[in-house]
Amino acid sequence: MAQKKPSRAIKLFGTEVPEGKRCELSAGPISAIFDRGALRYIRYHGEEVLRRIAYIVRDKDWGTYAPAIENLKVRQLKDAFTISYEATCKDADQAIRYSAKIDARSDGTLTFSAEGTPLSDFLTNRTGFVVLHPLAGTVGRPVEVVHTDGKKEKRKFPKLISPGQPIFEIRSLKHEPLSEIAVTVLMEGNKFEMEDHRNWMDASYKTYVCSLLDPWPYTLKKGESFSQSVTLAVSGKPPKSRPARSAPGTIVTLAETKGRIPQIGLGVPMVEAAAALQAADFIAAAKPHALVCQIDGREQGQKEAAANFRELSAQTGVPVTLEIILPAKEPADKEVSAIAGAVNAAGLTPASVVITQMHDLKSFQPNTPRPWGPTYEEMAAAARACFPDAVLGGGMLSYFTELNRKPAPLGLFDFITHTGCPIVHAADDISIMETLESLPWIFASARAMIGKAPYHIGPTSIPCRDNPYGAAVAPNPDNGRVCLSDLDPRQRGLFAAAWNLGYLSAAAKARVDAVTLGSATGSQGMIYRKLAHIQPWFDGGGARVYPTYHVIAGLTAASGARRTNTDTSAPSKVATLAHRSGGGQVLWLANLTGETQRLKISGFEGPAKLHVLDERSFQAAVRDPGWHRGGATFIRKVGSLELPSYGVARIQSG
Known part of the structure; x- marks a missing residue:
């Protein structure tokens, strides 16, 4: 029987699950897009002044609930619009319901209010409003803060990415994204504070309800209702009109030749070692600059994985960069020696080693206590003793956030690394592509931190390979768009191919030395294999690779070429x-x-x-x-x- 052709949705996103409809509304000079309960791209005379206002419900692991919206009423009037709806967020253990109202008027004001009522005791890290300021017109610019005690303060949006919250105890923020345009955001119902959202690849500054200085997760008591609101006021002269282009598009x-294309590698997780070996021909054909393999000292099967890495390197002719995770239960020299023993017994000689410990896979707020674990200096000394011929890397196997909060000492390592993931806070299609806007700031902030040390990006893909902010990655059994999940169907679609090229483009322009995108096989992979979860059409469709394979394989030959x-x-x-x-x-x-x-x-x-x-x-x-x-x-x-x-x-x- 002939194989059914893939749908357009499968080709683009790897899933038939729809994302949901959006609609654009206007109120005089104000316009916004209503998107599944939130407002995004709030504009004044066509110029963006806020990226998003949303009512967010998050669980104890920072997973974000998808609200089930009911009784939605949207009214577009001549010079105003109103929206009202009710929403429920729930899982097997708990539920909360909230009612929301949005009122936008032609005088440049917009109010978004909500009343929440827990249907059970509700354990959450955050429930309430978040406001996102876009990067354009804000980075490094002045902002006037009114604090919860009524005091006013003049500050600036950070230019280099702030590791901690730049502003606390917020009642309102006022800034001028454009000349003679004033934007004021008033947030009521609780205290708010700001974080530099660029840490997590989000293209915004986020002001959110409650404070991370207070204990979390916290419990919202069953039946105890609470209210919050966000009021936006924009005033000033309309922006000067831009000259029309002579042709659309x-x-x-x-222009000139400038810099080099980064060295491009492929990840090989420990659990994918055997599967990657089965795909050695496809990996060899892709010609990556390095195989970024991993040995987790907490797991069994280290020697077997190392043997597969050795054989994969031999069959592909590609050197191994070995990430080593220490269990952090004994001194570094003892733990590195034990792992090195398994690696040596397998006959693997890595060209490079990246050393870290298990506690650095998790995130900690700046200036908060961390569990005991070996220091950067202790890990570096142990790794150099056990792998004397390897180039030594340090930093984080988690995200830029974690490196920003615990920088590696200058001169200790031969290169510095971190990874990335675009679905930490939002997993819709638009937000993922927006993360590319944050990359120049991430790369610039990292470069300011590490000086002239070579800068490597470790395995990075749309699906996350770990969750630094909770006990586990989020499940995604239905091929949806889920934050902090290691399963994302878009990895199989054209969407991921475009995003990967966007990532490589930003890295090349920032003169990043090496970039590893995802893995060879598995849920973050570029080569198809049957997995435990369903891959619509690909299972039985005769697929051998995903579209992103052709982007990575097409560019690996250009590693080091003049850009x-x-x-x-x-x-x-x-x-x-x-x-x-x-x-x-x-x-x-x-x-x-x-x-x-x-x-x-x-x-x-x-x-x-x-x-x-x-x-x-x-x-x-x-x-x-x-x-x-x-x-x-x-x-x-x-x-x-x-x-x-x-x-x-x-x-x-x-």
């Missing part, structure tokens, strides 16, 4: 990456949106070959690991291009 310009500077008129819509190859040019383009993007390209020399990874080529690409090496279309002149939803294009001279 995004302009992409190639060509690129500029785009719409960086939130189109990611670009260009380099020199054999005297010619190679330009990569990724559509970061769900709509076709029309591109106008300037600065590309001569005729070229065009590869487009999109819905039309999806089946051929996932069934043929060598697809990216063939099937090109010849074009005489590179001038314009239409790039479909989440499509990726490669244009190569020749």
